[in-house]
Amino acid sequence: MIEFLEAIRDFTEAGGQVLLVIGLLIFVMWLLILERAMYLLVWHKQAKKDAIKRWKARDDRSSWHAAQIRQKMISQLTIKLNGSIPIIQALVALCPLLGLMGTVTGMIEVFDVMAISGSGNARSMAGGVSKATIPTMAGMVGALSGVFAATWLTRMVKSERTHLEDALIVKR
Template sequence: MTDIALYQPNFADQWWSSLANFMTQGGPVLWGLALVAGMCWLVVVERVLFIALIFPNTHQSLVSRWESRDNQATWASRVIRDGWLFDAHTMLFRHLNFIKGLVAICPMLGLLGTVTGMITVFDVIATDGNSDPRSMAAGISMATLPTLAGMVIALAGMFAHARLFKACERREAALSKALRSQQ
């Protein structure tokens, strides 16, 4: 037995190799989809952290400021409360339309991948004829993988957006209820 150890790739190397192979088979549009998906999930994580960690402090601060007001039934107090509710709404629903837009882009990018993959297939047919299916396989995978990835990303993004939207609505309703006049 020799002292020279054979190189055995670890999990990260195998994972990266599989990902790079998948991205190569899907064509350049798949990289665009990966960028859009990364941006989408970065914003989703930011919103989840805001709702879970930052907004509860804002909620408590607004409630304590409202409860410390002497006369909550005056017109001035109601205008101040409405301003606070508007600011809270703006904070809660910030970036949700951006997430929705990124989700809407994903199927369109998948369709772009389908079109570019089919163009590759037609180029192969024009160059080599249609007698060799192996030469057309790369174009077919370039046509199907982006469509699949676009739909999967869009479905996951729609689910995340819907959950975030409902969570924001619940927190806004709870704040509105907490800021009602006590008199």
């Protein structure tokens, strides 16, 4: 366990302070993704059953008023389904931007070394180059993983909304 923590510390030192921010951002993003997945796979089923039960308990399911109540039920459940998906999408978009910020700060360090040493010594620039590339890589990995998860969540929400619309049938 100690070796694992030391490896993380070394990786963070090689990537700079921006890497910590990217790591925190990815951690929060995945917490939100897991919360949405749990809601979709576990808790939404009960809410859907309750909505269908309330709809079927109604005597009037064919009037304009009933259609409005149906639309309200669908909209309320859709709002619950979407939950934190917009926040997840914003965090996905933020990951590569923070990676770019890490690139810029790493390159500034490279230019500082070049200005101080007065030469293009590759060994003296290596630290800055790693601080430039590691945050970029981390931001892109976080964004890619988040894009796949956000796409899956969005697709599941659309599918659940369609199932709900089909289950709440309006009598004619």
